[in-house]
Amino acid sequence: MNRFAFANCTTVDQALSELKDGAVLKAGGIDLLDLMKEGIVSPPRLVNIRNIGELRGITSGPDGLHIKPLSTLSEISEHSEIRRDYSALADAAGHAATPQVRNMATIGGNITQRPRCWYFRSSDFDCKKKGGSSRECHAHDGENQYHAVMNNGTCASVHPSSTAVPLLAMNARVEIASKRGKRTVKISDFYVAPEKDVINETVLQPDEIITEIFVPKPETGTRSAYQKYGEKESFDWPLADAGVVLVMDGDKCRRASVVLGVAAPTPIRANRAEEALAGATISEATARAAAKAAMQNATPLSQNGYKVQLFQTAIYRTILLAAGQIDRDPSAVG
Amino acid sequence: MSDTPKIEVSRRGFLKSAGLTAATTVLDTATALAQDAHQAASHGAAVGPDAVPIKLHVNGQDHAVTVEPRYTLAETLRDHLNLTGTKVVCDRGSCSACTLWIDGTPELACMTLAVDAVGRKITTIEGLSHGEQLHPLQAAFIKHDAMQCGFCTPGMVMSCAALLKRNANPSLADVKHAVSGNLCRCGTYPKVFDATLDAAKHGTMSSHLLNLNPAKEG
Ligand SMILES: Cc1cc2nc3c(=O)[nH]c(=O)nc-3n(C[C@H](O)[C@H](O)[C@H](O)COP(=O)(O)OP(=O)(O)OC[C@H]3O[C@@H](n4cnc5c(N)ncnc54)[C@H](O)[C@@H]3O)c2cc1C
Ligand code: FES
Ligand code: FES
Numbered sequence: 001m002n003r004f005a006f007a008n009c010t011t012v013d014q015a016l017s018e019l020k021d022g023a024v025l026k027a028g029g030i031d032l033l034d035l036m037k038e039g040i041v042s043p044p045r046l047v048n049i050r051n052i053g054e055l056r057g058i059t060s061g062p063d064g065l066h067i068k069p070l071s072t073l074s075e076i077s078e079h080s081e082i083r084r085d086y087s088a089l090a091d092a093a094g095h096a097a098t099p100q101v102r103n104m105a106t107i108g109g110n111i112t113q114r115p116r117c118w119y120f121r122s123s124d125f126d127c128k129k130k131g132g133s134s135r136e137c138h139a140h141d142g143e144n145q146y147h148a149v150m151n152n153g154t155c156a157s158v159h160p161s162s163t164a165v166p167l168l169a170m171n172a173r174v175e176i177a178s179k180r181g182k183r184t185v186k187i188s189d190f191y192v193a194p195e196k197d198v199i200n201e202t203v204l205q206p207d208e209i210i211t212e213i214f215v216p217k218p219e220t221g222t223r224s225a226y227q228k229y230g231e232k233e234s235f236d237w238p239l240a241d242a243g244v245v246l247v248m249d250g251d252k253c254r255r256a257s258v259v260l261g262v263a264a265p266t267p268i269r270a271n272r273a274e275e276a277l278a279g280a281t282i283s284e285a286t287a288r289a290a291a292k293a294a295m296q297n298a299t300p301l302s303q304n305g306y307k308v309q310l311f312q313t314a315i316y317r318t319i320l321l322a323a324g325q326i327d328r329d330p331s332a333v334g
Numbered sequence: 335m336s337d338t339p340k341i342e343v344s345r346r347g348f349l350k351s352a353g354l355t356a357a358t359t360v361l362d363t364a365t366a367l368a369q370d371a372h373q374a375a376s377h378g379a380a381v382g383p384d385a386v387p388i389k390l391h392v393n394g395q396d397h398a399v400t401v402e403p404r405y406t407l408a409e410t411l412r413d414h415l416n417l418t419g420t421k422v423v424c425d426r427g428s429c430s431a432c433t434l435w436i437d438g439t440p441e442l443a444c445m446t447l448a449v450d451a452v453g454r455k456i457t458t459i460e461g462l463s464h465g466e467q468l469h470p471l472q473a474a475f476i477k478h479d480a481m482q483c484g485f486c487t488p489g490m491v492m493s494c495a496a497l498l499k500r501n502a503n504p505s506l507a508d509v510k511h512a513v514s515g516n517l518c519r520c521g522t523y524p525k526v527f528d529a530t531l532d533a534a535k536h537g538t539m540s541s542h543l544l545n546l547n548p549a550k551e552g
Contacts, residue, residue, distance in 0.1 A: 003402060104441050
């Protein structure tokens with residue numbers, strides 16, 4: 001790791017003052033220290049926000065769920081109201097990484113972590129995502145079994161945030177502070193596709209701090225679920241993960257949100273699956289049809305065609321799980 | 335000096351005593367400074383990149399140590415405080431060999447900066463036993479032969495002991511979940527499960543040692 005100065009802050013204002021000249025925020029530090037140990041980023045100063053009291057806490061009110069960014073994945077997965085009313089989010093937080101990582105990792109850091117791609121994460125490769133001169137994405141002609149199967153023409157990395165999947169399905173909003181004031185960004189606008197900006201995955205500026213994640217109260221009849229598939233059944237990075245929110249009227253689905261995690265460089269909505277489910281009675285047949293529709297436009301690379309099938313399985317089983325028709329899949333990452 | 339007795343010292347024993355001397359020196363020179371540095375740091379002023387004196391609360395004792403902010407807690411414990419029970423295998427958060435407790439919760443020493451552990455209660459594998467008296471879970475690990483090369487073992491024990499602290503009567507599924515992040519290349523998992531369930535069964539008898547009884551935790 002490079003040498004750096006360490007500014008331990010106890011207020012957001014302090015942190016905003018320290019956040020200049022290449023300084024980088026540190027929350028749980030899991031992704032940041034990993035990137036620093038690999039020499040992918042070498043900030044001259046870390047601004048430690050972990051001890052900022054005003055960035056802690058979860059409150060569930062009549063308008064919805066207010067999650068402060070330092071809430072850990074463990075806290076989110078164990079929170080009784082999140083488990084009851086926002087269960088896909090509890091599932092996603094509770095199945096990300098390992099128990100130890102979940103005790104340290106914060107939701108602010110989780111949605112802001114950098115993407116997974118071994119070319120991006122190795123200092124031996126000059127890649128355009130790191131501002132390198134290589135015009136080609138190394139994954140296109142290289143080892144690409146874990147890479148994106150959709151929207152992968154410019155860059156085939158995947159964003160691994162498990163919590164971003166239900167947050168997108170639940171239309172969450174991200175509140176961001178800087179010295180210029182506060183702004184609120186829909187999570188659908190928080191992530192940026194590589195075609196727009198190949199270097200940054202989010203709209204977050206270097207001098208900004210996420211101060212809250214807000215999830216609107218689900219309407220009556222809402223049910224949700226999240227499942228993640230990996231190579232191992234104990235902890236693993238996702239190879240395919242799906243978040244599903246169904247607004248049900250008896251057996252009938254009035255409206256559905258279906259979001260795919262590591263299918264593309266950013267979490268994406270599966271619009272075609274949502275259209276297939278709207279107005280339908282949820283059954284194995286409709287769930288399978290929706291899953292197939294979701295993956296219709298997939299563009300797998302030379303080694304990751306299997307992910308298309310894995311996503312179809314993840315989607316249809318998660319639709320049925322959300323509808324309460326089946327139990328959690330024992331072969332999903334637990 | 336001629337009457338200095340000649341004693342055989344093993345390499346490890348030598349390293350240990352040398353480490354202790356170094357640590358004590360640091361303690362002497364750094365104690366006063368540590369407070370100031372911590373105060374400066376906690377008020378937003380940056381410390382480093384040069385080494386900063388800090389105070390770490392490990393296994394019930396304060397240790398003064400001077401490290402650069404880029405030192406991880408794992409490196410600091412092992413290289414500066416001679417607490418080598420905490421193992422480093424991947425150094426990237428993905429094997430859990432370096433598991434210890436921070437404020438009673440299992441966390442990773444390799445992904446924690448030492449400067450960020452100031453003011454927290456750190457418990458390492460060395461802090462589980464009372465001198466020669468093993469924690470019941472350590473004893474159960476020996477009884478069930480739950481280790482081979484032993485590299486994953488301190489982390490496994492810290493994960494399982496934390497589980498027993500939360501839940502005095504865990505199921506097999508609970509134990510599996512507790513060690514789901516702990517990688518063991520030697521495949522000792524079945525014996526780790528047996529040892530943990532056995533320690534839980536006999537836990538109340540030994541609760542004076544490890545606070546196995548959650549009612550006592552308050
Ligand atoms: C073995 C392993 C398996 C994993 N598996 C999964 C998985 O299955 N699913 C998953 O989602 N993740 C997984 N992860 C990744 C892990 O969950 C993330 O690294 C972690 O959530 C990052 O959170 P953090 O608080 O540690 O962030 P940090 O490392 O502190 O920060 C990450 C980034 O976010 C920025 N940041 C942090 N907080 C804020 C804020 N409030 N405002 C603005 N910017 C901020 C930082 O500047 C930094 O750039 C895994 C990690 C490991 C080691
Ligand atoms: S050494 Fe810390 S997790 Fe592997
Ligand atoms: S005993 Fe060798 S790695 Fe677990």
